[in-house]
Amino acid sequence: MRAQTARTNRLRSRIAPSTPGKRSAPSQRLTSRNHTRRPRTESAMLSDQQILDLARRAATGEREALGKLAGALRPLICRWALVMTGDPNDAEDVAQHVLMRMMESMETFDGRSRVTTWAYRITRNASLDHQRRTKRDRLLAEKAEWLARAEPPQLDDPLDDIEMKRTMRLIRTLLGELPMRQREVFDLVDLQGLDPKEAAELLEMNPNTVRVHLLRARRRMRREMLAQGFAYGNKEE
Incomplete structure (x- = not known):
């Protein structure tokens, strides 16, 4: 809770101007001690190397590794798709498509970039394709x-x-x-x-x-x- 409150205060200080002559309440001031850089998601529980190892095992057809990799990446993919499409139902469709595409083409992953980078690019392309197919402005x-x-x-x-x-x-x-x-x-x-x-x-x-x-x-x-x-x-x- 403290980390999320700190992140909120950091956002507020960046985009909202301070009022002259006023000082923020102690609960609004941000210190480096309670600032968390990365969001807390399932993928954050695994290191880049662990995700890469899962991807390499998944590329050989190991079903357990495929399941663990999909479980680790799904929260991030859903979030990205939601930001890109603006609609929860569309985001779910995109996420399912992205995960299926990744699992089917895992053997093509060469390891030159991070798995999350590869997943983000697929998600972005899939989201844009989805928007073009629906022919609607998804602001x-x-x-x-x-x-x-x-x-x-x-x-x-x-x-x-x-x-x-x-x-x-x-x-x-x-x-x-x-x-x-x-x-x-x-x-x-x-x-x-x-x-x-x-x-x-x-x-x-x-x-x-x-x-x-x-x-x-x-x-x-x-x-x-x-x-x-x-x-x-x-x-x-």
């Missing part, structure tokens, strides 16, 4: 109900809890209004905790280009929050 701003359901945990202080929930709801809604590249970069870096170089590897982009998209995303988020009257640390409900 997260239009289909963001899934974001509203992902509420942060309860805090000891009810006022802090209300403030954090309100901030995260606004951040998640505004996320859906960003262009696709900015949305991907913002999600990978500021929400999932990757650094720009790791995001660049997943997106097959130059790290400097990723930083430009991240800067533009943060500026737009900050501008939209100001336009809605959001003030850091002293906005009343």
